[in-house]
Amino acid sequence: MTHPLLSLRDGPVARLRMNRPELHNAFDAMLIAALTGALEGLAGNDEIRVVVLEGDGPSFSAGADLNWMRGMATASEAENRDDALALARLMRTLDELPKPTIARVHGAAFGGGVGLVACCDIAIATPEAKFGLTESKLGLLPAVISPYVIAAIGARQARRWFATGELFDAPTALQIGLLHGVVPASELDAAVDRQIALLLKAGPRACAQAKALVRRVAAQTDRDRLDADNASLIAQLRVSPEGQEGLSAFLDKRKANWSR
């Protein structure tokens, strides 16, 4: 039987290639388990500096395997919840992996496929790639992937795409923040390689800590603490020489002299 995931190694770079091309790399319990296991293995491997996630065949990933999901109709609610929790674990493991990750996207990225893209630190796609949070059209919701997709594109965009399930193209995915770049298919590997080269030049710890930093700041919900920190910051800036010069220059209708 063909393995649903190919783990390839190129020096400090690991490539995880989803390998269900005939189903556009839709993921079932096996592929979810294989991806989660591979990521967990890479997390503690000091030789690996960058992880690239990609799909074999015509697409990156068509999301959850709809046959597998339909088949769960006869299972209990608890079994369905355990299944969904396995997907949640995959998304979180990818999101929190202490290595920079790159999504190399071509073809379709639908449903959970968008979730995988959103969980990667850098996402690059071809202009022909198409995207869709199609769950609502299936009578479902992008529930498990929602924290990651909303973190990537924001609540305002999520409201629209979650509700309509409308497909969107790569330029739109770039515009709403899901992607970092759109390049011709012939340049996709070179674009990914360029990001790998940049990441390999950065400190490995800094790379690991950068994503933890973003997560921590984004998760700060203590408004009192945020207000206090921000008030301290602006209070310092107001009385600083630079702040005073900027305020005075505006009020005196002159150009600011930052060397003062």
Ligand SMILES: C/C(=C\C(=O)SCCNC(=O)CCNC(=O)[C@H](O)C(C)(C)COP(=O)(O)OP(=O)(O)OC[C@H]1O[C@@H](n2cnc3c(N)ncnc32)[C@H](O)[C@@H]1OP(=O)(O)O)CC(=O)O
């Ligand atoms: C994570 C959570 C939810 C989800 O992810 S729900 C899944 C959302 N995904 C979709 O809605 C994708 C559905 N697929 C398509 O729209 C199209 O198949 C495609 C990917 C755009 C490709 O279209 P194309 O016309 O090129 O090819 P076919 O449609 O003929 O597909 C070939 C073959 O692949 C099967 N297939 C495609 N996607 C899936 C899928 N997601 N699951 C199972 N099978 C899929 C398709 O049925 C065809 O099979 P044949 O046997 O050859 O007919 C929930 C949460 O977040 O909680």
